[in-house]
Amino acid sequence: MPQLNPEFFVSQLFWLVVTFSFLFVFLWRVSLPRIGNVLEKRERKITEDLTAAKELQAEASQIQEEIEKQLKQARTDASEMIKSSSIALQDKAQTELKKLDKELETKIDESAKAIDKSKSESVSQIQDQIHQITKLTLSKVATFNVSDDEIKKAVSNSERSIN
Amino acid sequence: MAAKDSPLKQFEIVPYSNTELGNYDISFTNSSLSMVITVAVITLFLTLTVNPRSIIPSRMQLISELMYNFIAQLLSDTVGDNGKKYFPFVFSLFMFVLIGNMVGMVPYQFTFTSHIIVTFALAAVVFIGVTILGFVNHGIKFFTFFYISGVPFYMHPLLIPIEVISYLSRPISLSVRLFANMLAGHTLLKVFAGFVVAMPFFTGALPLAFIVALTGLEILIAFLQAYVFAILTCLYINDAYHLH
Numbered sequence: 005m006p007q008l009n010p011e012f013f014v015s016q017l018f019w020l021v022v023t024f025s026f027l028f029v030f031l032w033r034v035s036l037p038r039i040g041n042v043l044e045k046r047e048r049k050i051t052e053d054l055t056a057a058k059e060l061q062a063e064a065s066q067i068q069e070e071i072e073k074q075l076k077q078a079r080t081d082a083s084e085m086i087k088s089s090s091i092a093l094q095d096k097a098q099t100e101l102k103k104l105d106k107e108l109e110t111k112i113d114e115s116a117k118a119i120d121k122s123k124s125e126s127v128s129q130i131q132d133q134i135h136q137i138t139k140l141t142l143s144k145v146a147t148f149n150v151s152d153d154e155i156k157k158a159v160s161n162s163e164r165s166i167n
Numbered sequence: 168m169a170a171k172d173s174p175l176k177q178f179e180i181v182p183y184s185n186t187e188l189g190n191y192d193i194s195f196t197n198s199s200l201s202m203v204i205t206v207a208v209i210t211l212f213l214t215l216t217v218n219p220r221s222i223i224p225s226r227m228q229l230i231s232e233l234m235y236n237f238i239a240q241l242l243s244d245t246v247g248d249n250g251k252k253y254f255p256f257v258f259s260l261f262m263f264v265l266i267g268n269m270v271g272m273v274p275y276q277f278t279f280t281s282h283i284i285v286t287f288a289l290a291a292v293v294f295i296g297v298t299i300l301g302f303v304n305h306g307i308k309f310f311t312f313f314y315i316s317g318v319p320f321y322m323h324p325l326l327i328p329i330e331v332i333s334y335l336s337r338p339i340s341l342s343v344r345l346f347a348n349m350l351a352g353h354t355l356l357k358v359f360a361g362f363v364v365a366m367p368f369f370t371g372a373l374p375l376a377f378i379v380a381l382t383g384l385e386i387l388i389a390f391l392q393a394y395v396f397a398i399l400t401c402l403y404i405n406d407a408y409h410l411h
Contacts, residue, residue, distance in 0.1 A: 006178040007350070012198070013284050014191045015182070019199035020285055027206045027263055032255035035213040039235045042220050042228070049222055 134159050174357035178281055178350070197277040198285070205266045205279075213262075234262070238397065245401040249408050256296075257404075260289065261397035268349065268389030272382070280392075281349035283342060290342035293400050301407040312410045341399055345392050352385045 138155050182194035213234075216227035224232060238258045242250035250257075264280060271278025279285050301309040313330040314323070359381065362374035 005175055006180060007281070007283050007346070009180075012180045012182070012192070012194070012196060015193050015196055016180070016198050016279070016282060016284050017288055018188070018191070018193040019195070019202050020279075020288055023199075023202040023206045024259070024263055024289075027209060028256060028259040030210050031213065031259050031262070035210065035217070035231075036235065036255055036258060038217045038220065039213070039231055042217060042222075042224070043232060043235070045220070046222050 131159060174354045174361065177277075177353060177357055180277075198279045198282065201267065201270055201277040201279045204276075205263060205270050208270065209262045209266050234258075241398060242401055245398065246405045246408065250401065250404060253404055257397055257400055260293070260400060261393055264289070264345065264396050265390060265393035268393060269386070271349065271353070272386055272389060278349055278353055280345055281353055283346045286342035286346040287338065289396075290338040293341065293403060294338035297400075297403040297407045300404065301410075304408060305410060309410070312406070337403065341396065345396055348388055348392050352381075352388055356381055356385065 135152075135155055138159060139150070139152070142150050142155070180196045180198050182196045183200065184195045186193050186195060212227075213231050216225070216231045219225065219228065221228060235258070238261055239254060242254055242257055246253070267280045268278070270276050271280060301312065305311075313327050313334065315326055315330065318326060356378060359374045359378045363371040363378070365371075366374065
């Protein structure tokens with residue numbers, strides 16, 4: 005078996021020491037730190053990105069909260085505005101109505117007064133005319149004189165009975 | 168069977184030069200060439216693939232990172248935080264054995280891990296290093312490693328020699344495991360390759376199919392043995408920190 009032939013033992017050991025030492029030193033000093041650095045860099049990048057993402061998320065949720073708050077505020081403001089403006093409108097309408105009522109009332113009163121006045125005027129006119137007609141009729145029909153007072157009395161009596 | 172057709176011929180060492188250092192022959196051989204190729208492959212791969220240092224790795228960079236993480240995970244699982252300083256060594260050991268095995272799987276390439284002297288040297292480095300580490304960490308108390316508490320006192324005369332022997336046989340089991348696996352696998356491949364040539368007509372296709380399957384198995388074993396070598400080294404380092 006060639007493995008047990010000691011002829012090349014020293015040579016193999018020598019080259020083993022040379023090659024393995026070189027490999028060990030090279031990996032230790034060059035290759036492994038490089039790979040380690042890359043892995044570390046990646047790890048750092050990932051954690052940085054993750055924290056940045058978390059921060060952004062927190063910021064976004066804060067903004068969202070703010071928006072919701074503002075929306076809520078806007079909604080309450082709007083409903084309050086609607087409420088107050090409708091109350092104001094109602095008040096205005098009521099006062100307008102009252103004013104209109106008053107005006108109408110005065111107008112009604114005035115016209116009632118005018119009507120009353122014209123009525124009484126016409127009544128007195130009618131009475132006068134009735135009086136004169138009665139006087140005229142009597143003077144033509146009857147031979148006796150009737151005083152004005154008596155005629156007036158009779159007319160008012162008949163008027164009362166009509167009424 | 169002629170000597171040149173022996174399945175063990177592939178393990179013969181062929182010197183390419185006649186170099187001597189003092190009285191020692193340090194000729195550059197096919198074994199040395201394999202080692203140099205292995206080291207070149209590892210260093211070039213790990214350097215070139217990670218060169219862009221991308222945050223989002225290319226596939227090749229990902230392979231390097233996976234290897235890095237694989238051994239880092241192995242060390243932290245077995246040794247814990249103490250293991251970090253041995254990472255370069257365990258990683259080098261794992262890569263050296265793994266790529267050495269893989270280079271050996273290339274046809275006509277010499278497999279230096281199939282030589283007991285090489286695997287024993289690696290195992291001896293681990294054994295001596297771990298023993299020194301144990302003495303540095305625990306001083307004379309390191310010897311309590313061989314003393315198992317919780318057994319009846321009259322068992323100790325039996326158990327302590329067993330513990331000592333099992334401790335001393337660590338480098339042997341570590342090196343022989345790798346060496347024997349590589350030796351057996353490559354020999355088997357060569358034996359079946361011999362059948363392909365020796366069998367008449369097309370019946371040689373049968374051992375050829377077997378070789379294809381065996382090659383897959385050998386690649387698995389090449390990885391597995393490198394893994395076993397690395398994990399046992401980790402466990403020995405752990406023992407040097409935490410005695411029983």
